[in-house]
Amino acid sequence: MFEYAPAPESRSVVDLKPSYGLFIDGTFVDPTDGGSFKSINPASEEVLAEIAEAGAQDVERAVRAARKAYDKVWGPMPGRDRAKYLYRIARLIQERSRELAVLESLDNGKPIRESRDVDLPLVAAHFFYYAGWADKLPHAGFGPDPRPIGVAAQVIPWNFPLLMLAWKIAPALAAGNTVVLKPAETTPLTALLFAEICQQADLPAGVVNIVTGAGDTGRALVEHAGVDKVAFTGSTEVGRAIARSVAGTSKKLTLELGGKAANIVFDDAPIDQAVEGIVNGIFFNQGHVCCAGSRLLVQENVADRVLESLKRRMAQLRVGDPLDKNTDVGAINSAAQLERIRELSDAGSAEGAERWSPPCELPDRGFWFAPTIFTGVTQAHRIAREEIFGPVLSVLTFRTPAEAVEKANNTPYGLSAGIWTDKGSRILWMADRLRAGVVWANTFNKFDPTSPFGGYKESGYGREGGRHGLEGYLNV
């Protein structure tokens, strides 16, 4: 095994303030009826900043600001002018991408290699892509004159803080809506830096409002009567509660929820590439990925070979300082999430599956979990059914393509799946039968703003990305 010298990215590119207000009507303001909370670096438990918590009156102020901006400025503005703002934001994100990437890694715990090479390029690409749609909405296939919906309430999780913001804000603004967005409690900082970028881009006041806080702030926002559209990404449990609260109102709703993807490896797959895909599928972003390939289905006759190779590869993964450019697996986002991962993994052992992790030294401070696989997993085990949302892979085997399909679909979720095989015809046969919104063939966890993303069943409804992503923000 190679030994690398530490190669930490400099954190001095980030200018952290001791405290942050709410971003309402184009300026940072103190909360009127909320309090404050701290955001920490999960890799060190160091407090990064004190963040304002929006109360119900603050949410009210933000929704009012968004309504005014929608009625007076953004709604009436021609699409070609909205596009100029979106292009400007996209360029500023590129210009400030190093700063944004470091801040994302500090607040979230993800490796700088990923925030720098995956999150930030995709965030900018999303704004560029939807900027291009802003003046072409009549050609999007939703009628000759599709109209925006109005004020969008958007609530996002902590796993891809800035990328989820981009998925929500870019299409909403391109379609002519204004937004109030609530980032997750543990990862508010890049959304607040994005607010500064909106100021830098001279985006009209009130078009984007950011209300930080926890679940109560999110609830106040989605239940607010002045909101016309609710877009949520997060757990199925909270998604259900939101669907209930929106039912019977005229609000439009899109939900992006959890997943339990099957990554299916056939015996004719190129094993080394498949192993890279398995690793990327479950250890990318510490497994905090809704579409993570958390169930490996491997054809029985190659299972030993695949597992041997996988274990050898896992032993090479470097777990540690997210700001080190050599790091493959960073910190778990919060103590609460670490506890959930531990609880489910312990259940896996208790139910009789065999647990394995490579020897790896974890830092003393912060929240860490070694890359883990479970073999001898049955479909009834909790680790095969429930979303772990961590670096934990459950391995099951199959004999025939039909059995692989049956096992892959045996889940309440339906977000994504992966197929590894040399046969194109088999890929198509499988893709037709898998109940998943996204199916990757001989690759995994690849995203592109032109491609729609979303789920079936308990993974939610509506699509984000691509032309389809506009539909949720238009009255069609």
Ligand code: NAP
């Ligand atoms: P979560 O608890 O559902 O939280 C998501 C967001 O909703 C957070 O901003 C959260 O605030 C807020 N929230 C909590 N309770 C709320 C309520 N009653 N009303 C309105 N908002 C509320 O999910 P999480 O644990 O943070 O994220 C992990 C989950 O998200 C996983 O299940 C994962 O699969 C899913 N996810 C899905 C996708 C997708 O595209 N399908 C993408 C990423 C993640 P606080 O966190 O501040 O409390």
Ligand code: MG
């Ligand atoms: Mg944090």
